[in-house]
Amino acid sequence: MLTGIQTTFIGGDARQLEVIKKFIELDAAVTLIGFDNLESNFTGATKKDLTVDILRETDVLILPIVGTDDEGYVESIFCSRPLQLTEEHFESLNPKIVIYTGMAKDYLHNLSQKYNIQLVEILDRDDVAIYNSIPTVEGALMMAIQNTDITIHGSNCIVLGLGRVGMSMARALHALGASVRVGARKPEHLARIHEMGLIPFELKDLPEQVRNVDILYNTIPKLIVTPQIIAHMPLHTLIIDLASKPGGIDFRYAEKRGIKALLAPGLPGIVAPKTAGQIIANTLSRLVSDQMVNREGSV
Template identity: 60%
Template sequence: MLTGMHIAVIGGDARQLEVIRKLIELDAKLSLIGFDQLDHGFTGASKEQLDEVDFSTVSAIILPVPGTNLEGQVDSIFSNEKIILSKEILGSTPEHCTIYSGITNAYLDQLVGNTNRKLVQLFERDDVAIYNAIPTVEGTIMMVIQHTDITIHNSKVAVLGLGRVGMSVARTFSALGANVRVGARKSEHLARIFEMGLTPFHLENLAENVTEVDVCINTIPYQIVTSDVISKMPAHTLIIDLASKPGGTDFRYAEKRGIKALLAPGLPGIVAPKTAGQIVANVLSQLLSEDLSGKEGNESCN
């Protein structure tokens, strides 16, 4: 239980509603910032403006999966309020306050560094990323069906990267009957691709391996689907980029060539927000409980 623990939930999308429900079940005291346009309320949680929260009693701040932008703004689909997570706000929290975010960026890293606060990136955890790959794959399948005029079965699919998402994408598309080839750099990844019964290739040879693809799915968060690679693709190829913004594709050149390229980060929150929210909520509740137990243990020792 999280009885007596004051938690600020700042911004987000429908996934955050599952987080709020879970934390209320655990008897936490919640301040909800950026939820003023939410139709329904939550018993045990209060909707507040940023300047109304007493951050000196806040033990944890929960940000949306994207965290902040590079100016410190936190987006919320439930509010038009401009929410900025500033050094002053974070500095007014207790020293033990922990910030939870899906991912981070230069602004957030600098902010926690300057205020000496702890930042936990949930999507750096293997369990969250692997669970989250399930709705990501389902969303990818949906997009391929919507944006092609062929079946997935017997189509030629290239998957770039064999990380936690790439592995799930490759395995699922293969199970649906696609002819899947997977690009990677590490020798152990190339061996795993072969063991999975798929066709491996080194990413240095990417351009030669997209000359006949129907669908190219990128999971690598830096520009790898370059103009040179796109120039080798058939005109009907569909590119789906699952990497975090700005993705790993030269979208300008793809548009110039008439190739459809879609940036699709955050698919779980779009196609299955309830499930995606429950994944985050379950891990968060575990981490917060451990955090509270640790603080109570330290206090008893003192």
């Protein structure tokens, strides 16, 4: 239970609603900032404006997946007014507060460090990334079905990278009957690909591997599908980039050559916001509960 813990939510999308529900169920004291246009009200939550007084009394501050932009603005689909976290707000924070977000840009990192505020980025966690790979893969399969005229079954697919998303993606394609080749650099990853019953190859061999590819999924967050690679692909190839920024596809050259290449950021929040929100809610509630236990133990 989170009884009495002063929790403030600033902005967010449909995923944030699941987190709010969870915290109310666990008896936290919940304040909502940037939810003015939310049609349904949460019993047990209070809507407030963004002020230093509210933040001064907050134990836990929960921001959206992308905490702020480079000027401190927080995105909220439930508010038509701009929300900006300024240095004045950071000055007023309870020194023992913990800020939770999905990923933080330099603005949020810098102010948190300046005022010695604990900042937790949950998308860095293995458990969250693995859970999130489930809706990511479902969304990626949907994109392939919508943008090709062939079945996944029997198609020639390539997955680049055997990280948390790459492994789930390769496994799903294999289960659907595709011929799956997976490119990796580490010997242990190549061994794991072989153990999974898939076809491993080293990334240096990518130019040869793409000559008959139907669908290519990239999960490596650096430019790997270069013009030299794209030049070897059949024109019917579909490329889907699942990597975090900056991605790994030369989209300009793909378009020039007439090959469809799609960027697919934030698929969990797009294709399954309820499930994605529940993943975040379960993780945050555990982290906050542990935070409070640790705080009480240090008193």
